[in-house]
Amino acid sequence: MTNEELLAVMEQERQAKGQLKYCVQVCSSTGCASSNSEAVAAALQQQVKEANLQETVQVKLVGCMGLCALGPLVEIERVQIQPGAPPDVLLYQSVTPADAPDIVAGLASGQPVRRLRLEMDDPFFTRQTKVVLAQAGRIDPERIEDYIAEGGYQALFKALAEMTPAEVIEEVSKSGLRGRGGGGYPTGLKWNTVAKVQSDQKYLICNADEGDPGAFMDRSILESDPHLVIEGMIIGAYAVGANKGYVYVRAEYPLAVKRMRQAIRQAERAGFLGQNICGADFSFNVEIRLGAGAFVCGEETALMASIEGRRGAPRPRPPYPAASGLWGKPTLINNVETFANVPGIILNGGDAYARVGTEKSKGTKIFALTGKVNHTGLIEVPMGVTLREVIYEIGGGIPDGRRFKAVQTGGPSGGCIPEQFLDTPVDYESLSALGSIMGSGGMIVIDDSSSMIDVAKYFMEFSKEESCGKCVPCRVGTAQMYDLLCKFSAGEATEFDLRLLEDLCDLVRNTSLCGLGQTAPNPVISTLKYFRDEYLAKIKKPEEVFGVAARANGRAPGQVEQTA
Amino acid sequence: MILDGRKPPLPSADKRWRLVDAAMRRNGYRPQGLIETLHAVQEAFGYVDDAALRFVSQSLQVPPSQVLGVTTFYHQFKMKPQGRHTCVICTGTACYIKGNDRALEHVQKTYGVSVGGTTPDKELSLVAARCVGACGLAPVVILDGVVVGKLVDEAVQARIREWLKT
Numbered sequence A: 001m002t003n004e005e006l007l008a009v010m011e012q013e014r015q016a017k018g019q020l021k022y023c024v025q026v027c028s029s030t031g032c033a034s035s036n037s038e039a040v041a042a043a044l045q046q047q048v049k050e051a052n053l054q055e056t057v058q059v060k061l062v063g064c065m066g067l068c069a070l071g072p073l074v075e076i077e078r079v080q081i082q083p084g085a086p087p088d089v090l091l092y093q094s095v096t097p098a099d100a101p102d103i104v105a106g107l108a109s110g111q112p113v114r115r116l117r118l119e120m121d122d123p124f125f126t127r128q129t130k131v132v133l134a135q136a137g138r139i140d141p142e143r144i145e146d147y148i149a150e151g152g153y154q155a156l157f158k159a160l161a162e163m164t165p166a167e168v169i170e171e172v173s174k175s176g177l178r179g180r181g182g183g184g185y186p187t188g189l190k191w192n193t194v195a196k197v198q199s200d201q202k203y204l205i206c207n208a209d210e211g212d213p214g215a216f217m218d219r220s221i222l223e224s225d226p227h228l229v230i231e232g233m234i235i236g237a238y239a240v241g242a243n244k245g246y247v248y249v250r251a252e253y254p255l256a257v258k259r260m261r262q263a264i265r266q267a268e269r270a271g272f273l274g275q276n277i278c279g280a281d282f283s284f285n286v287e288i289r290l291g292a293g294a295f296v297c298g299e300e301t302a303l304m305a306s307i308e309g310r311r312g313a314p315r316p317r318p319p320y321p322a323a324s325g326l327w328g329k330p331t332l333i334n335n336v337e338t339f340a341n342v343p344g345i346i347l348n349g350g351d352a353y354a355r356v357g358t359e360k361s362k363g364t365k366i367f368a369l370t371g372k373v374n375h376t377g378l379i380e381v382p383m384g385v386t387l388r389e390v391i392y393e394i395g396g397g398i399p400d401g402r403r404f405k406a407v408q409t410g411g412p413s414g415g416c417i418p419e420q421f422l423d424t425p426v427d428y429e430s431l432s433a434l435g436s437i438m439g440s441g442g443m444i445v446i447d448d449s450s451s452m453i454d455v456a457k458y459f460m461e462f463s464k465e466e467s468c469g470k471c472v473p474c475r476v477g478t479a480q481m482y483d484l485l486c487k488f489s490a491g492e493a494t495e496f497d498l499r500l501l502e503d504l505c506d507l508v509r510n511t512s513l514c515g516l517g518q519t520a521p522n523p524v525i526s527t528l529k530y531f532r533d534e535y536l537a538k539i540k541k542p543e544e545v546f547g548v549a550a551r552a553n554g555r556a557p558g559q560v561e562q563t564a
Numbered sequence B: 001m002i003l004d005g006r007k008p009p010l011p012s013a014d015k016r017w018r019l020v021d022a023a024m025r026r027n028g029y030r031p032q033g034l035i036e037t038l039h040a041v042q043e044a045f046g047y048v049d050d051a052a053l054r055f056v057s058q059s060l061q062v063p064p065s066q067v068l069g070v071t072t073f074y075h076q077f078k079m080k081p082q083g084r085h086t087c088v089i090c091t092g093t094a095c096y097i098k099g100n101d102r103a104l105e106h107v108q109k110t111y112g113v114s115v116g117g118t119t120p121d122k123e124l125s126l127v128a129a130r131c132v133g134a135c136g137l138a139p140v141v142i143l144d145g146v147v148v149g150k151l152v153d154e155a156v157q158a159r160i161r162e163w164l165k166t
Helices: A003-018 A030-034 A037-050 A097-109 A144-149 A154-162 A165-175 A187-196 A217-224 A226-240 A254-269 A300-307 A336-348 A350-354 A387-394 A428-433 A452-466 A472-490 A495-511 A515-519 A522-530 A532-537 A542-552 B016-026 B031-045 B050-060 B064-073 B093-097 B100-111 B154-165
Strands: A022-027 A057-062 A074-078 A088-092 A203-208 A244-249 A285-290 A331-335 A364-371 A377-382 A404-409 A415-418 A442-447 B085-090 B124-129 B140-143 B146-149
Touching: A003 A144, A003 A154, A022 A030, A022 A037, A022 A097, A030 A037, A030 A254, A030 B146, A037 A057, A037 A097, A074 A097, A144 A226, A144 A254, A154 A226, A154 A336, A165 A187, A165 A226, A165 A336, A165 A350, A187 A226, A187 A331, A203 A226, A203 A300, A203 A336, A217 A226, A217 A254, A217 A336, A217 A364, A226 A244, A226 A254, A226 A331, A226 A336, A244 A254, A244 A300, A254 A285, A285 B031, A300 A331, A331 A336, A336 A350, A364 A387, A364 B093, A377 A387, A387 A404, A404 A452, A415 A522, A442 B093, A452 A472, A452 A515, A452 A522, A452 A532, A452 B093, A472 A495, A472 A515, A495 A515, A495 A522, A522 A532, B016 B031, B016 B050, B031 B050, B031 B064, B050 B064, B085 B100, B085 B154, B093 B100, B100 B124, B100 B140, B100 B154, B140 B154
Parallel strands: A022 A057, A203 A244, A203 A331, A244 A285, A364 A442, B085 B124
Antiparallel strands: A022 A074, A074 A088, A364 A377, A404 A415, A404 A442, B085 B140, B140 B146
């Protein structure tokens, strides 16, 4: 496809949309699809047909709109006659197929259905800044034309036609974008390292092995806007000189896999993937590789072993993938969200991107806000927003009148942040300083009904199960820590166990081979730091301990031996 | 084990083996296609048994030890036939915080099935998922592929009871 053809598709789509009065958008992501949203779409389609409105009303399936807890969501967009006018949208929540007649009748009369209406001036909508998710929930993820109509693939044309690979990297560096997988390594720097290595074969990997329990940002991006990720990957490949790419995605995400496969085929047909992309002297192909349920495969060296068809065991670094990655070749590996940020940076410039966020953490971050919070779902906020704003304003606070206790970020590698730090800005450095991490973006709110020891135990069980077993500190250490946490949970622990637990945290953190082991103690360390009382309350006093010992001998302390 | 480059014959006349063979052909019978192939086996047969391991090992020229190693390493691959119904209980953090640990315990106790196991009458298999990514609907259980969300304690127990009757 040439640039002219691209613009022609865009114009065509705009004209087609101009014929319409209303766009009825039904969320079809995993969350809403589980609540029967496809039947809702079918019922709406049926009603539109019966009311003879097909000419002016279009019903389409779109990606995630964010507020997953109130799904299925249906958005009614009144098509604007004047270009550039602010969008006029209505959102309906918890829609069932039975609601379809009322909704379509509402379109004809211009009166919204009040009982289903969701107020759009809620902080959940107004406090977010959608950059990466701008088109999620607005375009049909199964049509490349929808993506193109919203300016898709223009960044690719700009990069290929007007910029050298070095200039692309320069722009990404200027933007201050950092790895969204959790580590926060500067993306521009990583790209530069790979670009500098001389090799006839380089690989590019998109890490979509979103293993953190309680996180679904990558799934939503892949399901809602797959072409955005592909475009980011192609630009990345152009910048570093890679000619073969892989998307490593969890097998647990069947819909994301399906949409990504479809998008890759469409991009190939349009000439965005393959030989001599857009007429430039640059070739790049993308293949999907399925994960098979191993958390450790989110670690880059383990992920590469898995792509090679082996067990997902990590290896020591250096050499880093930039020097020796997949099959020993230089490899660029970035997270889904990182790639999804790239087209915007190229199109609008790195400086514009860097205007959002804090000094060291630029841009926006997507979080999966879940747990004991009213508005569970997917949110995108500028870096530097405080945890309080996220939880109480966007999240709508804690349900059932309970008290906030902690927020867990970063999954099994992260920590729990207590109430006194709610005003901490969300950025890489601030969260690390509190003993947690940004992580890939899971944010789980915990209320006062949960025991923090049980939360730590839950994560330790996870790390213990998911440890690949290659290095001893992680394999044995996590199992030992889990046993100790069980003792605490059961109220059987002693002062010595507490010391042992702290020693093990230190040992596992400092001597494990990969990130899984090095960060596995974080949930324990952070709960020990902020909720030590709970641990202390579970420790047996010496007399109780001796009591247990004495009972084991058939005698309680102080008890006179009874003669039978 | 054959190492002279000849491909082994299909283990039986079962047509599903052709699907497995097709998956290997797509990857040019290269060892790197091992995980894809095991996915194909599991999809076709529901589990990966010894015959499949041997066939894949010979076709891709990967040592049987490595095929077994990979199969057991990844949670996705099952090495025993699954029951008529499969109940997946999500144990992701959001589901855990909202009480799915109790649902898991309930199913284990009530139906006498352990996590990853199948009842002796081959009716029900129980799987504990890491996270299915539908955290907005937590707690989530998946009954024969249908995602059921937001049900706690009594409600989810009743739903499972009803579902097993069908």
